[in-house]
Amino acid sequence: MIPEPAGASSHAWAAIAYRPGQRSRDNDRFGYPSCMGKQEARGAGSGGEARGGGGVSLREFAADVRAGLSKQGQRELPSKYFYDEVGSALFEAISVLPEYGLTRADERIVRAHADEIVSRVPSPAIVAELGSGSGRKPRWILGSLGRREPAVYYPIDISPAALARCEWELSRIPSVRIIGMLNPYLEGLKEVASRRKDGQRILVLFLGSTIGNFDRPVGEQFLGQVRSALLPGDALLLGTDLEKPIPQMLAAYDDPVGVTAAFNLNLLARINRELGGDFDLRRWRHAARWDEQQRRIEMHLVSQERQTVRIPRAGVEVSFRQDETIWTENSHKYTPDLVASMAQRAGFRCEAQWSDEEWPFAESFLIAISPDPSR
Numbered sequence: 200m201i202p203e204p205a206g207a208s209s210h211a212w213a214a215i216a217y218r219p220g221q222r223s224r225d226n227d228r229f230g231y232p233s234c235m236g237k238q239e240a241r242g243a244g245s246g247g248e249a250r251g252g253g254g255v256s257l258r259e260f261a262a263d264v265r266a267g268l269s270k271q272g273q274r275e276l277p278s279k280y281f282y283d284e285v286g287s288a289l290f291e292a293i294s295v296l297p298e299y300g301l302t303r304a305d306e307r308i309v310r311a312h313a314d315e316i317v318s319r320v321p322s323p324a325i326v327a328e329l330g331s332g333s334g335r336k337p338r339w340i341l342g343s344l345g346r347r348e349p350a351v352y353y354p355i356d357i358s359p360a361a362l363a364r365c366e367w368e369l370s371r372i373p374s375v376r377i378i379g380m381l382n383p384y385l386e387g388l389k390e391v392a393s394r395r396k397d398g399q400r401i402l403v404l405f406l407g408s409t410i411g412n413f414d415r416p417v418g419e420q421f422l423g424q425v426r427s428a429l430l431p432g433d434a435l436l437l438g439t440d441l442e443k444p445i446p447q448m449l450a451a452y453d454d455p456v457g458v459t460a461a462f463n464l465n466l467l468a469r470i471n472r473e474l475g476g477d478f479d480l481r482r483w484r485h486a487a488r489w490d491e492q493q494r495r496i497e498m499h500l501v502s503q504e505r506q507t508v509r510i511p512r513a514g515v516e517v518s519f520r521q522d523e524t525i526w527t528e529n530s531h532k533y534t535p536d537l538v539a540s541m542a543q544r545a546g547f548r549c550e551a552q553w554s555d556e557e558w559p560f561a562e563s564f565l566i567a568i569s570p571d572p573s574r
């Protein structure tokens with residue numbers, strides 16, 4: 200996490216703190232599972248490491264690339280590496296595509312129910328957002344909370360570019376102070392929890408259906424770990440994309456303009472930039488697939504021909520067959536009941552759920568409950 204300098208306004212401080220690629224004093228430890236959930240939770244890297252454009256240690260990036268591309272069978276890359284400066288900007292573009300209704304649905308629900316959401320969290324409260332991205336969605340919640348009491352908002356993200364944008368977007372909300380955390384989800388949340396003052400409640404936001412990037416059991420386990428960082432009575436607002444007709448879901452991840460394709464291909468470009476790889480992007484194409492059994496959209500990069508790729512800083516040389524793919528992201532789809540039962544098993548009670556009429560999406564308001572003493 201980035202330390203707060205005494206007396207500095209959070210805006211000025213963050214503008215200094217998030218220059219892409221710059222290291223913060225306390226931010227030498229990354230290692231929480233990727234957005235994807237296809238890889239294991241792992242120990243943190245050591246201090247003093249070089250960082251790439253996404254703020255993640257190059258050593259960890261190289262190790263993950265080596266492990267994912269050396270796999271026998273399906274090769275894969277963790278989706279958390281999408282979000283360097285270029286990837287974060289491309290994600291912003293995706294979020295305004297007509298085919299990608301998810302972000303607008305999420306925003307509509309949060310906006311319509313912001314006052315109710317805030318009224319369900321007793322005063323005084325602080326807000327932490329996991330994978331905040333550019334921070335467009337929490338505006339209404341923070342506005343409502345700021346009208347009730349002076350508040351602190353902690354966006355937690357591994358992308359310096361996303362955090363800088365988030366800070367800029369939300370800097371003018373009255374009575375709300377922003378303290379950015381350049382951290383993996385749980386490290387950031389634990390740090391926020393350690394800063395809470397007596398009697399303060401935490402409202403955690405996990406929006407945009409980022410939970411859907413985890414494999415289902417890993418997602419549930421992740422919710423359990425979020426619960427462990429909280430106290431009974433704290434709240435989690437969880438956004439989940441719902442199942443809808445397959446062509447609609449596929450179009451959301453394979454738009455005709457090619458923005459999602461660029462977002463996916465940028466992962467290979469990032470490997471070239473940061474690890475000295477020689478991926479020829481013209482020999483790869485983006486593909487989105489629906490997995491009926493797992494109820495998820497998968498994103499892949501498809502090798503257009505037989506080829507060998509060298510990535511010197513990851514110490515790896517990989518040969519690909521024609522049509523062989525690298526699996527880069529999962530987006531699991533849910534039903535409202537599934538979300539409530541998953542949350543309950545993870546130690547939350549579902550107190551309210553709202554959905555969007557235009558684009559099936561659900562926002563669930565969950566309360567951390569006391570652990571069952573009989574278990």
Ligand SMILES: C[S@@+](CC[C@H](N)C(=O)[O-])C[C@H]1O[C@@H](n2cnc3c(N)ncnc32)[C@H](O)[C@@H]1O
Nearest residue numbers: 234279282330331332356357358383384406407
């Ligand atoms: C799909 S975007 C969602 C952004 C925003 N919450 C929204 O709903 O539009 C995911 C965000 O999570 C961040 N992220 C991915 N993996 C992360 C991790 N392990 N820890 C912290 N942030 C992560 C990315 O940098 C990105 O900004």
